[in-house]
Amino acid sequence: MAGxxxxxxxxxxxxxxxxxxxxxxxxxxxxxxxxxxxxxWWILFGIAVSITGLLGATLAYLLWTxxxxxxxxxxxxxxxxxxxxxxxxxxxxxxxxxxxxLFLFRQYWxxxxxxFSEAMTIFAxxxxxxxxxxxxxxPWHIYYPLPIPNGMNIWPNFKSPLLWDVFAVSTYFTVSxxxxxxxxxxxxxxxxxxxxxxxxxxxxxxxxxxxxxxxRHWSNYERSYLILAALSTPLVLSVHSVVSFDFATSVxxxxxxxxxPPYFVAGAVFSGFAMVMTLLLIARTVFNLHDLVQMRxxxxxxxxxxxxxxxxxYAYAMEFFIAxxxxxxxxxxxxxxxxxxxxxxxxxxxxTCNVLVPQTYWFRSLRTNLPWMFVASxxxxxxxxxxxxxxxxxxxxxxxxxxxxxxxxxxxxxxTTYLGSIGLFFTLFLLFIRWIPMIAIAEVKMVLPQADPHxxxxxxxxxxxxxxxxxxxxxxxxx
Numbered sequence: 001m002a003g004x005x006x007x008x009x010x011x012x013x014x015x016x017x018x019x020x021x022x023x024x025x026x027x028x029x030x031x032x033x034x035x036x037x038x039x040x041w042w043i044l045f046g047i048a049v050s051i052t053g054l055l056g057a058t059l060a061y062l063l064w065t066x067x068x069x070x071x072x073x074x075x076x077x078x079x080x081x082x083x084x085x086x087x088x089x090x091x092x093x094x095x096x097x098x099x100x101x102l103f104l105f106r107q108y109w110x111x112x113x114x115x116f117s118e119a120m121t122i123f124a125x126x127x128x129x130x131x132x133x134x135x136x137x138x139p140w141h142i143y144y145p146l147p148i149p150n151g152m153n154i155w156p157n158f159k160s161p162l163l164w165d166v167f168a169v170s171t172y173f174t175v176s177x178x179x180x181x182x183x184x185x186x187x188x189x190x191x192x193x194x195x196x197x198x199x200x201x202x203x204x205x206x207x208x209x210x211x212x213x214x215x216r217h218w219s220n221y222e223r224s225y226l227i228l229a230a231l232s233t234p235l236v237l238s239v240h241s242v243v244s245f246d247f248a249t250s251v252x253x254x255x256x257x258x259x260x261p262p263y264f265v266a267g268a269v270f271s272g273f274a275m276v277m278t279l280l281l282i283a284r285t286v287f288n289l290h291d292l293v294q295m296r297x298x299x300x301x302x303x304x305x306x307x308x309x310x311x312x313x314y315a316y317a318m319e320f321f322i323a324x325x326x327x328x329x330x331x332x333x334x335x336x337x338x339x340x341x342x343x344x345x346x347x348x349x350x351x352t353c354n355v356l357v358p359q360t361y362w363f364r365s366l367r368t369n370l371p372w373m374f375v376a377s378x379x380x381x382x383x384x385x386x387x388x389x390x391x392x393x394x395x396x397x398x399x400x401x402x403x404x405x406x407x408x409x410x411x412x413x414x415x416t417t418y419l420g421s422i423g424l425f426f427t428l429f430l431l432f433i434r435w436i437p438m439i440a441i442a443e444v445k446m447v448l449p450q451a452d453p454h455x456x457x458x459x460x461x462x463x464x465x466x467x468x469x470x471x472x473x474x475x476x477x478x479x
Contacts, residue, residue: 017291022445025292029187029439030194032287037434040286048426055420058413059134067137069413076396076408081135082246083388084418087271088128088425089169089243090264090384093236094272095121096176099183100232103225109300111443112293116283117276118180119436123428124275125173127421132165134417161245168242172235179228185211185221186442240268247391254334254395257322263315267384270308270354273301274380281374283433292439295368302367305380309358312387316355330400338394342407346386347394353383 037045062069072079095117102110133139145156145166156163189211192204211217241261248260277298284293323335338347357379361367393408432438445451 029437045430051423052427058416071411080414081131085131086388088124090268090271091275092121092124093268094276096232100229103229108447115440119432164242168239172239187437240264253330266311271384274377277377302361306361313355350386353379
């Protein structure tokens with residue numbers, strides 16, 4: 001491999017296995033879409049499609065009978081549907097964060113995992129949007145929240161945070177989809193040029209938008225990518241802040257708190273990175289991506305999980321402190337009820353998974369242990385689901401009036417709808433892995449040492465290694 005060596009004393013390291021060439025990168029990524037799928041993929045795809053079929057049957061039954069078949073009641077009018085909505089939106093945060101925010105901060109280790117996480121964002125938001133749609137009970141009238149002229153002269157309530165959700169999530173989805181697609185254009189052209197199948201040539205040629213790799217094409221691509229990254233970055237912060245306003249602008253004890261926006265954003269990044277880790281570990285093993293997705297990438301992700309997990313733990317502690325310091329007896333009761341009431345098991349599951357598990361990453365031996373990473377990422381996702389459940393259900397089932405108190409129990413329809421959404425997510429994700437480059441071929445090549453035309457000139461003068469500097473990516477950012 002051409003190029004200089006990284007300076008280990010500064011914590012630098014290669015972003016791909018030393019000796020990996022441009023051709024190797026293309027082969028490793030493209031062969032997944034060009035060869036027959038392994039048996040493991042078919043097994044997973046069969047399971048995912050079966051669960052998605054269960055979702056279809058459940059939704060048909062739900063729309064035929066009405067949402068009364070859910071366990072929702074009075075006072076718990078919001079339950080699993082909104083819990084699942086917020087959970088999926090949170091999972092969708094990691095993709096844009098890895099792609100846009102880390103791109104603007106010149107964190108080149110993102111190149112091996114950004115495509116993967118961007119796809120996860122798109123599919124997670126699709127699953128999230130399903131829940132408020134069916135929660136209306138009449139999804140054929142879902143256009144009502146949109147500010148479009150209609151014969152009845154009815155306009156949405158612009159003061160409602162639920163309407164803010166519509167704008168925030170739809171904007172986030174649109175920009176994320178554009179960002180994902182623009183990044184894919186050079187890689188679609190690579191697949192088009194490699195294949196001898198006419199159908200694949202037509203499809204990938206159409207998706208590549210006539211890409212020929214000219215200087216003009218690269219210049220326009222880099223400028224578009226930078227603009228979309230700049231647009232996406234504030235959306236990472238705004239979307240889950242707006243979702244948190246659904247709760248924070250109410251007067252319900254336990255919801256009416258100013259810590260919700262940063263708390264929700266930290267939790268979203270936390271759960272998003274955990275889901276990326278779960279999927280990445282499986283794909284890395286099944287498709288033998290060890291040369292491009294190295295322990296260095298996984299360790300960096302675990303450091304972010306540790307950071308955001310600590311922020312979430314701090315937010316939990318602050319909620320209790322504010323409840324005590326406010327002197328409001330209703331507020332105090334809600335938080336004591338969370339810890340020691342009927343749903344204590346959900347609260348302590350949340351604390352165990354979200355506060356204690358990430359703290360194990362202070363130890364490098366666990367931070368680089370693949371089996372523990374996999375288990376911890378799943379526990380974090382379970383814990384984040386419990387967090388949303390705790391916030392919603394424990395607040396609603398004990399409000400100001402003891403005469404209206406009541407508990408919530410999920411029905412079989414609640415369960416199948418939630419499991420079905422997971423099946424839908426995995427179905428879309430497995431199709432993505434099979435037909436679209438799961439790693440950004442062009443971007444990984446940019447951070448290889450060979451991408452620096454002067455790599456051979458300064459490998460003895462203790463300059464930073466090209467693998468870490470990512471010369472071509474720096475050029476991208478300067479465009």
